Amino acid sequence: MKNTALTHIHESLGAKMLPFAGYNMPILYEGVNAEHETVRNAVGVFDVSHMGEFLLSGPNALALIQKVSSNDASVLTIGKAQYSCLPNNDGGIVDDLIIYKMKEEQYLLVVNASNIDKDWDWISSQNNLGVEMKNLSDEYSLLAIQGPKAVEAMQSLSSIDLSAIPYYHFEVAHFAGFPEVIISATGYTGSGGFEIYCKNSEVETIWNKVFEAGASFGIKPIGLAARDTLRLEMGFCLYGNDINDTTSPIEAGLGWITKFTKDFTNSENLKKQKEAGVTKKLVAFEMQERSVPRHDYEIVNKEGNPIGIVTSGTMSPSMNVGIGLGYVTIENSALDADIYIRIRKNDVHAKVIKLPFYKK
Secondary structure (H helix, E strand, O other): OEOOOOHHHHHHOOOEEEEEOOEEEEEEOOOHHHHHHHHHHOOEEEEOOOOEEEEEEOOOHHHHHHHHOOOOHHHOOOOEEEEEEEEOOOOOEEEEEEEEEEEOOEEEEEEOHHHHHHHHHHHHHHOOOOOEEEEOOOOEEEEEEEOOOHHHHHHHHOOOOHHHOOOOEEEEEEEOOEEEEEEEOOOOOOOOEEEEEEEHHHHHHHHHHHHHHHHHHOOEEOOHHHHHHHHHHHOOOOEOOOEOOOOOOOOOOOHHHOOOOOOOOOHHHHHHHHHHOOOEEEEEEEEOOOOOOOOOOEEEOOOOOEEEEEEEEEEOOOOOOEEEEEEEEHHHOOOOOEEEEEEOOEEEEEEEEOOOOOOO
């Protein structure tokens, strides 16, 4: 099992450590609800250094990215990032990712920790264009500094105006004493903030300076358990739960990152699927009775007939109500539709609602 460059710090802080995607990761510090509220109301820091980073360079770098990804990366300018996915040949998704345009002819791809090897092999297998590929995953660390006070708390660490970086844009700039840190206005929480990419040799100093700068703003370390409840309140997909090798981006509600203005892996079949309509769809639902939906619980209709499966579920810390995502038959996917979650042989009433669950 791999450690991040900060594992010893998490252990010294008393974090509950568990294996996650092959890494020894901090899951909890003081508790999910308290950590969740810190990010929603102040500022919290996640060590997400287990994520993967690939650098693609050369005259055909964009052509390769256009070939393997569903979104249109040609619209990216230097300093801009884009959410996308890697379709496979069978209608499913290899992974979802963020693409950063670093320079002309150079792009950084940030992929899920559990899929680093799979993604590398997949993109490499499609690279008949002579694109130079570097897997930087073991060399770089990633801190997600998230929450409404993140900008104010971190401004003293950088010479650039952090409030001027728009959502899904980034700067390569001085941060916490280091000259070439990627400061990205992205995240997985819906509460604003930054993701900081730096070298492993830099991250402990940066971590310490981040906590010094944020001390008066109530900054705290946050584990992966709260990361999951935060992303679910926003309805952000989690690979392995809500999307996988068998779910199409159209079924998953990711048509907005599936651009048929270009050819990409399996684009012809996905376009046909979009035109013909899907038979199942990922929906958001809210429990109408006090109960907690969980991954893999069955979804049924009023008559008790199976219509789908829960992919993600929790008791929302912000709203104190059970919420979830799940695939249901298209006939049961309309807003306000009544569905039922089978929890220990009881069919518990839920309603299909519009995302996000959490409204600021």
